[in-house]
Amino acid sequence: MAPVIGTGGAFGAWLLLKSIAIATNAFWFGRLSAQEVEITDAAVGLAIVAIPVIGSLIIGVMARFGSEKIRGHGIPEAIETILFGESRLSPKVAILKPISAAISIGSGGPFGAEGPVIMTGGAIGSLFAQCFHLSAAERKTLLVAGAAAGMVAIFGTPMAAILLAVEVLLFEWKPRSFVPVVISVLVAAAWRPELIGHGPMFPAIWPLPTDGWIVAAAAGIGVIVGLLAALLSSLLYRIEDLFHRLPVHWMWWPAIGALVVGVGGLIDARVLGAGYSNIQTLVDGSMALRAAVILLAVKAVVWLVALGSGTSGGVLAPLLILGGAAGCIAGLWLPGSTGFWAMIGMAGIMSGAMRAPLTGAIFAAELTGRFDALPAVIAASGFAYAISVLCMRRSILTEKIARRGRHILQEYTVDPLDLQQAGQLMTPDPATLPADMTVHAALRFFTEEATHRSYPVVDAEGRLVGLASRSDALRWKAGAFDEGATLTETLSDASQTTAYPETPCGVIADLIVETGVARVPIVDRETHKVVGILSRQDLLKARRAQRTSETRRSRFGRSVDG
Structure with missing residues (x-):
């Protein structure tokens, strides 16, 4: 299915770009045309x-x-649909989102097409998936495949699109999702030269600075734009809170925010629309200091107010402009072209704001075609990401979802239950009941002596026969069984839930969920003798062990809780 989604994402991106061009011509030039123009x-x-x-x-x-x-x-809406909406997007959203984005950007909204195209490509993948009998995880894969395809069709950045899927959208790293996303991205990349164009979107031809401390300087730029990303995120949601306090319906908020956008356009018309030409000018290194300062200040204000008003638009292109302007300004006092430092600023601010350092680094390299600048770009991305994590609880994307009461963790860790086996967590040599015990004796045992909810029942050689529980005792007490019968004669096949010492604890956790059995007997694979028992409480030991490994510090064998 991935090639179909890749094709749909590419054509969806092409259609969105044409729609933006039509809207721009209609609003600003009063004509019906799909020719690309500048506001x-x-x-x-x-x-x-x-x-x-x-x-x-x-x-x-x-x-x-x-x-x-x-x-x-x-992008936040796509994340929320993936995590909380079983990756189901409606046809209405698939149609209205690109139309609203085209109107917003075409009428001067200070946004880029990447957020809407990710939502549009994701909608194509989701709607296609819903035509078939697929699981929520499979729908998620196709939704993300469509989103990544749309991104690569717009920007021509296949590697960055794949990394964006991994770092921001998939919330997993598994072959079942990674491979379809790769296929979809490659198909979209193959369509791009025919539909939109080929080569880097913002080619850069300046010479790379050769000073030995360039990487250190790039890390410094990363710190600066990381702080800028944190400031922008904080201001954005404060502005959004102010709009929520207005005594008018939210339908009017975008128009109120657009007044600020219009005034910003009077100051500097370059802040209107997607502003891709601004990015190219910054990357070329041909923007003067005064122009960069005005662009940074005015673009930040109009973008924050417009986005805070709840209109339709993306964050990536504005972030690139703001990070590029900041890098350009700093680059006036650093060796090399200001275009190089603008590229560094773009990578850093994207990494910091979106909490996607790998995506930010590769994205900047693919956009400009300057892979030879990767060491400096990685330094900026890594340090901006570090500053963002220290200064912000969440990214600019997930903060919006958290405000709806849904906290999202963007850190990937291995499930501690998948790292340990039953033999490591089980209680060895558990208390058991003999198979020849009568129901009458078992009833008395559960009434007077039992300390657990269930016990393994074993034969004379210690082999497992079944599991007797308090629920069984209640049925026996109700008179459903002959009290003279033995446990061997009474226990059903349903009580034969077992695992082996080498069984991963994650598998046993799934077994407990499926069967409702709270204590699983652990038996030797060859002899079938009971060697231990694993309870739900034992499984929590894995969580405690992981917590201990993260907080307990040691030096030469001495441990200190941190």
Whole structure:
């Protein structure tokens, strides 16, 4: 199915770009055309304030009477659908999201197409998956495959699209999801030259600085843009809180935010729209200091206010512009082209804001075609990520979901139950009941002596016959069995739930969930003799052991709890 999704994601991205071009021509030039144009070329006078408001009013109406899910970044909504919506996106969202994004960006909204195209590609994958009998995990794989395909079709960054899927969307690293995503991305990459273009989206031709401390300087830029990412995230959600306090319906919020966008356009028209030409100028190293400062300040304000108002738009292109402008400004006092430092700033701010350091590093290299700058780019991404983790509880993407009461952890760890075997956690030589014990004696035992809910029943050689529990005793007490019968004659085949010492504890945890048996006998594989028992409480030992390994510090054999 992945090649179909890759094709759908690529054509979805192409259609979105054409829709943005049509909307831009209609709003700013008054013509029906799909030709790519720049808003800065339009001469509309004071209408530059009104046009973003008109577009936002349309989006507000679409969200109110169409679907509220078209509001927002795009990526958080995709994450929420994956984790809490069984990866089911509705056809209405699949249609309205790209239309609203095209209207938003085309009317001057300071956003990029990547968030909406990720949502659109994900919707294509989700809708296709829903045509078949698939599990939620399989639907998730196809949703993410579509999202990654859309991203690679827009930017031409296949490796970064795969890493984005792993670091931000999949919440796992498994062949079942990784391989289909790779296939989908490669198919979309094959379609891109035919639909959109080939080569790096923002090619860079400057010489690479050769000073030995360039990597250290790049790490310093990473610290700066990491702090900037934390500040932007904090301001964004404070602005969103202010909009929630307004005494008007949320349908009108985008129009209110668009007033700020229009005023920002009066100051500097380059802050309107996706601004991909700004990114190219920054990467070329041809932007002057004054222009970079104005772009950084005004773009930050209009983007934060517009996004906080709940309109439809993405975060990636604005982050690239802001990080690139910050890197450009710092690069005026550093060796080499300011374009190099703009690239460093772009990688760092993306890594810090989205908590995706590998994606940020490779994305910058693929966008510019400068893989020779990877050491410096990795330094910036790693340090920006570290600063982000220290300064922010969550990323700019997951904070939005957390505000709805759903906390998301972006750290991948191995399940401690999959690292340990039953023999490591079981209680050895457990108390057992003889197979020839009568039901009458067993009833008395469970009434007067039993300290556990269940006991293994073994024959004379210690081999497992079954498991007797308090629930069995209640049935016997009700008179459903002959009290003179032995446990061998009474126990059913359902009581033969067992595991072996080498069985992974994760498998036993699944067994407990499926059967409802709280204590699983552990038997020797060859002799079938009972060697231990594993309870739900024992399984928690694995969690405690992991916690201890993370918090207990030791030096030369001495341990100290930290």
